[in-house]
Amino acid sequence: MAYAFERKQRIGVLGGGPGGYEAALAGAQLGAEVTLVERVGIGGSAVLTDVVPSKTLIATAEATTAIGESGDLGVQYFTRNDSGRSVRPELAVNLSAVNKRLTGLARQQSEDMKANLKRAGVRIVTGEGRLEGPNKIVVSTARGKAGRDFDEVEVDTVVVSVGASPRMLPSAMPDGKRIFTWTQLYALDEVPEQLIVVGSGVTGAEFASAYSALGADVTLISSRDQVLPGEDADAAAVIEEVFTRGGMTVLSKSRAEKVEVRGDGVVATLSDGREVSGSHCLMAVGSIPNTDGIGLEEAGVQLTASGHIRVNRVARTSVPSIYAAGDCTTFLPLASVASMQGRSAVFHAMGDAVTPTELRNVASNVFTQPEIATVGWSQKQIEEGIAQGEIYKLPLASNPRAKMQGVRDGFVKLFARTGSGTVIGGVIVAPRASELILPIAMAVEHRLTVDQLARAFSVYPSLSGSITEAARAMHIVED
Template sequence: MHAETPSRVVIIGGGPGGYESALVARQLGADVTVVDRDGLGGSAVLTDCVPSKTLIATAELMAEMNDAHELGIGFRDAEGDPAAARVDLARVNERVKRLAAEQSADIARRVEREGVRVVRGLGRLDGPGTVVAALADGGEERLPADAVLVATGASPRVLPTAMPDGERILTWEQVYDLDEVPSELIVVGSGVTGAEFASAYQALGIPVTLVSSRDRVLPGEDADAAQVLEDVLRRRGMKVLSQSRMQSVAREGDVVTVTLSDGRQVRGSHCILALGSIPNTADIGLEEAGVILKDGGFINVDRVSRTSARGVYAAGDCTGVLMLASVAAMQGRIAMWHFLGDAVQPLDLRNVASNVFTAPEIATVGASQRAIDAGEIQAETVMLPLRGNPRAKMQGVSDGFVKLFCRPGIGIVVGGVVVGPRASELIHPVALAVAESLTADQLAQAFTVYPSMSGSVAEAARRLHQFGPPHQF
């Protein structure tokens, strides 16, 4: 008998959607090649999630030091005078880039150890069954494939009237080359990326002006959560310009001027553009191979990551499904489970937990307040401020809340929001409840440590108790 020839899988892009799918495909016995241009981990590791959250970790420490006086701690210099914490941005960014490079190298070692071949270059489709790699060191290589996964990610959106120069007008991928502390930073865009950078740089002691075209920051997030964040940012001294649409950004010497559509001008030393993302789908042979693109150039996929072309899958930001590294990785895994015949559950966005790494953090999972208010889902709501939590009082935390949503009558938890320090950790029990269809009573009856922030999750669940026969475990 002849041994069955392994399936050939070629993956274009080495980000979370790419390298996670490569690991699954190898685990299931496929012959796997990843064509990667910038380094394994993609923008998530090299220019986005890992660097920004490393910067934010430094900002968190800075904020805690600046608020330490409320807990009875003061800082004094050698002469005994009060001393303020100061940031060395060059050292911070050197550490940011070093950690990103180390994480990328860790991923590369892992995939190569598992037997994945990595080709350095730029991949494009030549029909649905072949990938052509333009090699980084010159030349081309043709890679026949039984299945192709496109995981090419996305890039910062720029406008002709607001072009970055990499020095004072910056995209979020360019901020880590800063070695001087901005004297006045303007952030254009109040979505997740803009809010995170504005919050972080403000915590580092840099004056920040946030230009928002909408009536509030984080227009896509829970309105109560966004209001808490905006109140905190303003209280800490940030200038938030609501309903202020950017028309242009220009630089003259050391001064950057942001002109708004109503003629007002905002001046600063540096500007970060956070205008959204565009998918990296142009000129890589997608449409010629029969792959249908949606508005904006995003790849149309179903819930098992299939495109309209047979044998071609896609995962991650290039699909525009939900721009999170965790979703990209799951889309990639699902694609390989589906193609290689393993058990697979279609992608279910209702179970996705996400977090905005501002100060305070905003974490969400499941159903949203917006969907409930619109009548799309019936749910009862309870919102419990953190200021009543004993651990929060001990730590000097007065901003934030826990909000839970559950089905009326049956009490199943369908969603939640946590606003506060480390909300990204506190959302996990709520995410488990949503994923496993637990009732509010079941969530409430699990023991929590006293005192702890997580006690507020259990307390919110207790307030959703619906009187009736005891639940049968």
């Protein structure tokens, strides 16, 4: 239950992304006077240039793949030419229409979120915000031809949720025409003929997967032994095998020293002197937090060397009245985590009940084809002795629904505590793994045993049946 204040508590939110949005809504719900400052649009980069548009593009790529592989299920497409003979039509992707749709969806989502905030009574200020001490926000706003004016907002609590931006390298500066960051790709009118992707982390792998499905000839440059170095090794191996089988060129243990425009294309020069030519290049080499120059250090907020804001499990910074959420913090850079941090920050600030965020219980997903979903402890941590657990892996090839749908790649992997059988983690590689991971995430959150998970009824046939089957295989025999 929230504390009673003689006046309404004043909450200022810097940034309208998932963390800031949820913080503002939570504050309004608890009766606070909330002001949200956003420079671009409600939803921030997650909605306008990152998560929403990229996953919409990926949805189109999945549809393209489904059409292309439908012949395996007995579905064939034919039309007739002028002579009346049956011919197979060519599959074409209208990227201009795709990008128009995805940017439209992003704008609509932003407007819907803005409407929700207004209905809740949140004051929205458009402009550049910065802190002046722990209890004041100064907003620089553009107002017509009169130049810039300034709003000052006195607050009791600040929630900083300013997000992050694509990291740029001086030797491969994006120009938005041939060399792109992932926020600039949506200006393309046609699928790149030859796309070079520099960086094989989550962002690089997702876009490489999507554009390959859309018809681009993709070369993925990875500085590590395999793609997705931060993911489960078995899962990464499946994705790399799918990539190469689909015609993608994967250059492992290769580092791009520079990327430059040459004529009507681009050339990436590797550290060993090799050159890779293409029509376009996507730079996916990480991101940097948008924390520079907004008064954080002057207000006493501790930052890491990389500029991320240090926060605890209730999103509080080193300054009691300042909280932070999202990609600008030291927590996982996921929209779901940002949202949880935003709510936790306000609940804690206003004395409401709050459960500290446990990163071990956060489910995450890589939107490649197939997807990779993970939660809890990893196999690597178990093998290194950091966690004590048993491992069971069940290939999807044995699943009847997978056979019906023509799914060839993927698996379900469960991790259970040695002795007790408590579920401590899992990995799913499958179509819609992002949906399938939920029962494992719930098992981890609520400390269910494999036997308890196995007792749940899964539909037959279903891909989720592999989860309960894996759990049954890990049955704990009581003495």
